[in-house]
Amino acid sequence: MSSLKFVPRRSEERGNADHGWLKTFHTFSFAMYQDHKHEQYGPLRVINEDRVAPRTGFGTHSHREFEIFSYVVAGELEHKDSMGNTEVLKRGDLQLTSAGTGISHSEKAHGNREVHFLQIWSLPHTARLQPKYFTRHFSDAEKLNKWVSVVAPVGSAGVSDSREGAGPAPVQSALTLYATLAEKGQKLEQPLKGKKGYVHVVQTSGFNVGKATGATVRIGGSKSSEELELKEGDGAYISLGNGGAGFVLENIGDKTAEVLLFDLE
Template sequence: MNAFLHHAENRGHVQAGWLDTKHSFSFGSWYDPKYMGVSVLRVINDDTIAAHHGFGTHPHENMEILTCVLEGTISHKDSMGNERQITAGEWQLMSAGTGVQHSEMNNGDTPVHMLQIWIHPDVQDAEPNYQQIQCNPHQQPNQWHLIVGPNDNAAMHIRQQAEVKTAVLKKDHLLAVEATQQVNYVHVISGAIQIEDQIVKAGDALLFAENSEIKALEDSQFIWFDLPQAKN
């Protein structure tokens, strides 16, 4: 597999009143057949939600839905009986399974900035569940933080042979990428990094197959998706 740089400006940008969102992959009203996901990774939506607005109650099924709050606090409510606050530095994993209804609302006075990430499960029609953790990589920079994975070493368990890790890397520091699967996809939240000869800036992502090393060209935050080879 050759490396592929997904430039930030090639994301879909949708401004719909209270929601300003950038879609890494085709989603909702924005469709581009070149961007339909990577392996089992289907969605990365970079959402900014205005104060006192949000996503009303709506359904999902058979999807692993990971939320990373970067700024502000989002209020979650679902048909499993969970009513939770997710603040900056926290992560939520909702395994929709046979079906769940939920809402995500910004009840505060300032915007919420968050990432919504969808991963296809390897088990269909499982019982829905909810997990939430606090993991702010700014507090422990220059190392990987394993957010979700299929095994007990991960903070949250995902129904897929995939791992999601995050890091904040200070300028000129290095981090090794040592994959457990076949497909690597790094999405940069802020800053700029270098992987081999590729410069990956905020909003960009890089798809590559080989183990490698990440160098921070400036203070940077990013997410690494360690994914299985896509099935035909």
């Protein structure tokens, strides 16, 4: 198996904006934040960590040719779209819209609480797909101290193309997304099959545009001596060389860490 190499993407270096109703971070170029060094990575095009104030949000707007999924961290997210889907998503919910030939949707904070979620876009391997919508739920108990596949390519083992159901949401991209809640002292390993990866530590302790704080993890490889320390909001590009390696995450802090791991072709 290949050894892993890491390039840190520090939280304070991400694009960020505070619009009052929206507090957001951009891992990759998005909207007013443009950085040619951070445009996309494999099929992964957008990781926005958004906090939307109560009863506000993104009005109806359109998308084409992207796989768009929302990972809800806290609060409730109200989704409406041109396919007739209306749903309130809560913590643990994963909603995936395959925009294909075109959809319109809105996303707003539901109720009297701020909603904190990650909006992630990937590039599909096939153009002009029929638009589809999926939701999945993954409880904290399911993710506690183990990696859970929450998004995976269509055709992968355990992937259903039903609108609702168990297992990962089906994506038309060469991307698998794992999630975990790693407690203090826990060390978790996850094999990666692609040639690239990306890891992101969710900023659960609050919006912070400065140097990352909060939960602290160390990442490395099962066959590599290279290690990197990350805190909330930090991420890292992962290179696997010829592909295939064991990714290792260890919580070395005092707080539970919520972490997303992308396995990319």
